Amino acid sequence: MNAPQSIPENAKWVELNFGPQHPSTHGVLRLRAKLEGEIVRELEPIIGYLHRNAEKICELDYYCDAMIYFDRMDYVGAMNMEVGYLEAAEKLLGIPPPERAQWIRVIMAELNRIASHLVWAGAFGLDIGMLTPFFYCFVEREKILRIFAEACGSRQETNYMSIGGVYQDFNEKIIYMIEEFINQFPKKLEDIFNAFVKNDIFISRNKGIGILEPEVAIDYGVTGPMLRASGVEYDVRKAEPYLVYDKLNFDIPVSYKKDNLARFLVRFEEMRQSIKILKQAIKKIPDGPYFNPKAKKSLMIRLRGEGEVYARTESSKGEFGVYLVGDGGVKPYRVRVRSPTFKNLSVLPVLAKDQMIADMIAISGTIDLVFGEVDR
Amino acid sequence: MNVLLRLQHFFAPLGHYASYVLAYFFETLFLVIFVMVVLIAMIYLFRKYMARLQLRIGPNRVGKFGLLQLIADSLKLVGKESILPSGRDDLPFRIAPVIVFMGLVMAFALLPYGSFYWIGSLTVTHSEVSLLLLFAAIAIMPIGEVLAGISSKNKYAIIGALRGVAKDISFEVPMMVSVLALVVMASARTQDPLDLSSLVSAQFIPFAIPQVIGLGVFFIAMVARASYSPFDMSESDSELVSGHSTEYTGMRFGMFYMGLFGSIFLGSMMVSILYLGAYNGPYDSYAGFIYLLIKTLILVFISFTIWLTVPRIRIDKFVNMGWKYLLPVSFANLILAGVLTLGLGI
Numbered sequence: 001m002n003a004p005q006s007i008p009e010n011a012k013w014v015e016l017n018f019g020p021q022h023p024s025t026h027g028v029l030r031l032r033a034k035l036e037g038e039i040v041r042e043l044e045p046i047i048g049y050l051h052r053n054a055e056k057i058c059e060l061d062y063y064c065d066a067m068i069y070f071d072r073m074d075y076v077g078a079m080n081m082e083v084g085y086l087e088a089a090e091k092l093l094g095i096p097p098p099e100r101a102q103w104i105r106v107i108m109a110e111l112n113r114i115a116s117h118l119v120w121a122g123a124f125g126l127d128i129g130m131l132t133p134f135f136y137c138f139v140e141r142e143k144i145l146r147i148f149a150e151a152c153g154s155r156q157e158t159n160y161m162s163i164g165g166v167y168q169d170f171n172e173k174i175i176y177m178i179e180e181f182i183n184q185f186p187k188k189l190e191d192i193f194n195a196f197v198k199n200d201i202f203i204s205r206n207k208g209i210g211i212l213e214p215e216v217a218i219d220y221g222v223t224g225p226m227l228r229a230s231g232v233e234y235d236v237r238k239a240e241p242y243l244v245y246d247k248l249n250f251d252i253p254v255s256y257k258k259d260n261l262a263r264f265l266v267r268f269e270e271m272r273q274s275i276k277i278l279k280q281a282i283k284k285i286p287d288g289p290y291f292n293p294k295a296k297k298s299l300m301i302r303l304r305g306e307g308e309v310y311a312r313t314e315s316s317k318g319e320f321g322v323y324l325v326g327d328g329g330v331k332p333y334r335v336r337v338r339s340p341t342f343k344n345l346s347v348l349p350v351l352a353k354d355q356m357i358a359d360m361i362a363i364s365g366t367i368d369l370v371f372g373e374v375d376r
Numbered sequence: 377m378n379v380l381l382r383l384q385h386f387f388a389p390l391g392h393y394a395s396y397v398l399a400y401f402f403e404t405l406f407l408v409i410f411v412m413v414v415l416i417a418m419i420y421l422f423r424k425y426m427a428r429l430q431l432r433i434g435p436n437r438v439g440k441f442g443l444l445q446l447i448a449d450s451l452k453l454v455g456k457e458s459i460l461p462s463g464r465d466d467l468p469f470r471i472a473p474v475i476v477f478m479g480l481v482m483a484f485a486l487l488p489y490g491s492f493y494w495i496g497s498l499t500v501t502h503s504e505v506s507l508l509l510l511f512a513a514i515a516i517m518p519i520g521e522v523l524a525g526i527s528s529k530n531k532y533a534i535i536g537a538l539r540g541v542a543k544d545i546s547f548e549v550p551m552m553v554s555v556l557a558l559v560v561m562a563s564a565r566t567q568d569p570l571d572l573s574s575l576v577s578a579q580f581i582p583f584a585i586p587q588v589i590g591l592g593v594f595f596i597a598m599v600a601r602a603s604y605s606p607f608d609m610s611e612s613d614s615e616l617v618s619g620h621s622t623e624y625t626g627m628r629f630g631m632f633y634m635g636l637f638g639s640i641f642l643g644s645m646m647v648s649i650l651y652l653g654a655y656n657g658p659y660d661s662y663a664g665f666i667y668l669l670i671k672t673l674i675l676v677f678i679s680f681t682i683w684l685t686v687p688r689i690r691i692d693k694f695v696n697m698g699w700k701y702l703l704p705v706s707f708a709n710l711i712l713a714g715v716l717t718l719g720l721g722i
Contacts, residue, residue, distance in 0.1 A: 014531060016531050016532075016535075022617065023613050023614050023617060024613075024614035024615065035535075038535075038539075038691060038692070125687070126614060127614045128614070128687040128688060129605050129606070129608065129612060129614065129686075129687040129688030130605075130685070130686070130687045131426075131430070131605070131683075131684050132429055132430050132684045132685055134430075135430035135431050135432065136430075136431065139431055195685070199685075199686065199687065201606055201686055201687050201688075201689050202687050204689075204693065205687055205688075205689070205690065356690060356691075356692065357535070357615050357616075358609070358612070358615055358688070358690045358691065359690070361614055361615050
């Protein structure tokens with residue numbers, strides 16, 4: 001009934017295909033691995049299964065309409081994407097946001113950074129076989145999403161910020177919800193943290209696995225928590241402050257251990273730093289207008305930009321850069337995105353070479369892949 | 377008086393031969409029903425307990441407290457189309473899940489259950505070597521899993537089967553050696569220590585106290601046998617999709633699933649029989665079966681908690697652990713048992 005499968009002589013490896021539909025590829029990553037027994041000798045990530053032409057669609061729309069496509073790039077951290085796009089668009093269009101809008105943006109971006117890292121922590125737990133912390137992470141994330149829903153009516157793809165400000169001002173209830181969240185979150189975060197690190201098997205699965213040398217990381221353009229876990233202290237929020245990050249007091253967590261565990265610890269420390277930022281920001285947030293009157297809703301589609309700008313921001317995954325070219329029309333001439341996870345993913349073949357299958361999955365878990373952003 | 381004899385007395389008017397045949401038939405039927413009820417109850421308990429640990433509610437739609445959810449699920453599994461991969465080895469692919477389930481039921485048939493009020497002894501099989509038979513029955517289950525992995529002609533399944541073999545041979549030797557220590561302990565007090573009932577009656581104190589190392593080794597082995605986290609390398613869902621059961625659907629998959637939960641219950645029951653004094657309790661009563669169930673359920677919930685909180689260990693580390701730590705430790709435990717029994721005369 002079934003023909004015997006021909007095996008070439010001198011066959012040394014088995015080619016195994018992970019994905020694009022696979023439980024641990026975080027969406028639609030496809031990995032072609034050449035296995036020698038349990039050991040991955042070669043790994044080739046194949047991307048493009050979630051390519052939606054977002055950049056080109058942005059070029060066909062008004063400046064204000066591009067926002068929703070950015071929301072859908074890193075759908076786990078949509079606020080950070082909006083900040084990234086607006087940094088570029090407002091520079092091009094010459095419409096700076098007022099002070100209060102900048103503080104609101106910082107608060108939302110940091111809240112979303114926490115939410116994004118929580119999703120990562122839960123998914124990483126699933127990757128190495130821990131089922132329970134996932135739900136504890138998502139319960140905390142749910143509280144953040146409730147804040148977003150209160151601010152803009154939407155939970156994940158928020159479309160909250162707009163050119164020249166934000167869509168709606170903070171009201172008393174949102175401020176109260178944020179204060180309540182940052183009061184109770186640090187304790188919950190420590191609980192989640194302990195659920196991971198007080199487990200010997202978790203440590204043994206991650207310590208010394210997936211070592212990323214800083215030179216290699218810089219060569220491949222790796223940014224964000226992955227780079228900082230390799231011992232390079234680079235964070236756009238400090239290196240080239242945007243919004244009001246220069247008025248805030250926070251630290252950049254750096255680890256010199258370079259392995260999976262370092263990336264894990266850096267992300268958790270980043271959440272603690274985000275809480276520190278939020279605590280300051282919620283106190284310092286000034287009164288005033290929340291949008292620039294030059295970008296009223298009725299004027300929005302008549303905004304014209306000329307020239308070219310490149311703006312970079314620190315999203316939860318790394319350095320998120322937006323390159324905009326305007327030709328004086330109401331639509332951008334060129335939109336180009338430097339997405340951090342695309343660069344971070346490119347280093348996976350180096351990291352996973354000569355590792356076991358289980359470690360390869362753990363390493364790809366620490367990259368924090370979001371395929372909306374890799375493929376755009 | 378045990379169940380078999382009661383049934384035989386009931387059918388006695390039909391003649392000697394026919395009454396025994398019918399008695400054995402109904403006893404087997406009761407056993408299969410018992411195993412199915414245990415499995416359905418286990419899966420329900422697991423889902424509720426998992427939900428409670430994970431801040432969820434769990435099944436609550438079908439029936440009161442979702443009690444009928446598992447019955448609905450099993451009906452769904454029976455009704456599903458069983459998709460067969462085109463490149464399969466037909467016969468092994470079809471019989472592999474049956475082998476797993478059969479090994480499970482056979483193992484349940486060999487356990488001493490103690491007595492239960494007016495019914496009397498619930499033990500199904502009486503044999504002088506039921507301990508050996510029990511481990512022989514348990515050793516059948518991996519064969520089904522390996523057969524499933526190889527006959528699926530799927531790379532994930534084959535890797536899962538290879539891991540399963542590596543895992544099985546590395547924990548089964550320490551497991552048998554730690555059971556051997558029990559036989560040594562029991563041989564001082566009973567004539568046939570290979571009989572599970574005598575092994576239980578030889579436990580003047582639960583063997584868990586003198587044999588605590590053996591208990592540890594045996595429990596680890598039972599976790600690995602049932603293959604749930606941390607030792608679920610052979611069917612790790614984040615790496616190998618579903619390991620050896622990747623290509624299975626419908627009731628054939630259901631049999632593997634029942635094999636998993638049945639193994640957890642079987643392992644817990646074996647630990648409580650071999651180490652915790654089985655049906656002996658604080659009050660000498662006819663409710664030995666209840667004592668056994670209570671001990672088993674405590675162990676089942678310990679197993680569930682381990683399953684849900686611990687990440688997966690890597691296969692090479694598990695094999696290392698099996699050969700480099702568990703095996704020497706279990707041999708040291710065997711020597712300890714010999715010293716305790718023959719040297720100190722405990």
